[in-house]
Amino acid sequence: MTGGTRGLGFAIAKAFLAEGASVMVSARTAGDFQLLKSEYPDRCLFHPADVADPNSVERLMAATVEALGGLDVVVANAGVSCDGRIEDLEPAAWDAMVTTNLTGTFLCTRAAVPHMRDHGGVIINMSSSMASRIAVGAAGYSATKAAIEMFTRTSAIELGQYGIRVNALSPGILDAGMGGRLAENDRVWAAYRKRFALGRAGRVGxxxxxxxFLASADASYVNGAVLDVNGGLMWA
Ligand SMILES: NC(=O)c1ccc[n+]([C@@H]2O[C@H](COP(=O)([O-])OP(=O)(O)OC[C@H]3O[C@@H](n4cnc5c(N)ncnc54)[C@H](OP(=O)(O)O)[C@@H]3O)[C@@H](O)[C@H]2O)c1
Known part of the structure; x- marks a missing residue:
């Protein structure tokens, strides 16, 4: 579970733990990990890793297999967003988004496959509603998320032969993490809140x-899909 120390990743780690899974939580820093550890002391571990670093990601997958005895599900959730109009966006900010969001997703799949090839598994990549919607100032973020969706579809085709299913989750605006931070800006929020068909932001839970669901046997024939979880989002 990359990026599992706060925001959406924290909620996903918690949901898997509640289902009885053993979870290796990862991020560059431990964040709120202790909150999970105190609730699930026996089934929850933390291993620091930078998803933009190939060696770091390989060490994370190896440490997971060693500590938990195998690798069944990878949630490539770690991501960053740096807003800015193209003419103002610093190349370093662009690089941070590409290397964390897109390269990080690729590196997680690449490092997971050797540990899943013999018995199958599930990979869930993290997209966003922004993958297919246009917003001023979000060119870099949107481009990485659109690329993650195509990477997911291609991965599903390549890895199906090993019984590895690969899907993406595409959340809208949620109440924690990046979405939660949007809600702190009254002016921005006034514009966004009109767009929710259900009249509210989503909950990370x-x-x-x-x-x-995507990791479960109920989704055994779902492969190469992008699952929207946005409550019905209208976008100009
Ligand atoms: N929240 C939303 O409304 C929303 C909506 C749509 C999509 N998403 C997607 O959901 C994912 C999680 O977002 P969030 O909102 O939960 O963001 P967040 O609260 O900022 O959390 C990001 C997580 O990723 C980790 N991370 C960042 N860079 C990393 C790196 N290079 N290597 C390893 N871990 C790294 C962070 O920990 P460290 O900084 O300690 O490494 C943190 O645990 C992202 O892919 C985002 O695009 C979120």
Whole structure:
């Protein structure tokens, strides 16, 4: 579970733990990990890793297999967003989004496959409603998420032969993490809140349940899909 120390990733880790899974939580820093550890002391571990670093990701997958005895599900959730109009966006900010969101997703799949090839598994990549919607200032973030969706579809085709299913989750605006931070800006929020068909932002727990579904046997024939969890989102 990459990026599992706060926001959406924390909620997904918690949902998998509630289902009885053993979970290796990862991020560069431990964040709120102790909250999970105190609730699930026996089935919850933390291993620091930077998803943009190939060696770090390989060490994470190996440490997971060693500690938990195998690797059944990978949730490639770690991501960053740096807003800015193209003419103002620093190349370093662009790089951070590409290397964390897109390269990080690729590196997680690449490092997971050797540990899943013999028995199958599930990979869930993290997209966003922004993958297919246009917003000023979000060119870099949207481009990485659109690329993650195509990477997911291609991965599903390549890895199906090993019994590895690969899908993406596409949340709208949620009440924690990046979405939660949007809600702190009254002016921005006034514009966004009109767009929700259900009249509210999503709860991270609601998106987490969709991740649990994708990992479960109930989704055994779902492969190469992008599952929207956005409550019905209208976008100009
Ligand atoms: N929240 C929403 O409304 C929403 C909506 C749609 C999609 N998403 C997607 O959901 C995912 C999680 O977002 P969030 O809202 O929960 O964001 P967040 O609260 O900022 O959490 C991001 C997580 O990713 C980790 N991370 C960042 N860079 C990393 C790196 N290079 N290597 C390893 N871990 C890294 C962070 O920990 P460290 O900084 O300690 O590494 C943290 O645990 C992202 O992919 C985001 O695009 C979120």
């Amino acid at each position: 609601e998106a987490a349940q969709a991740a649990v």
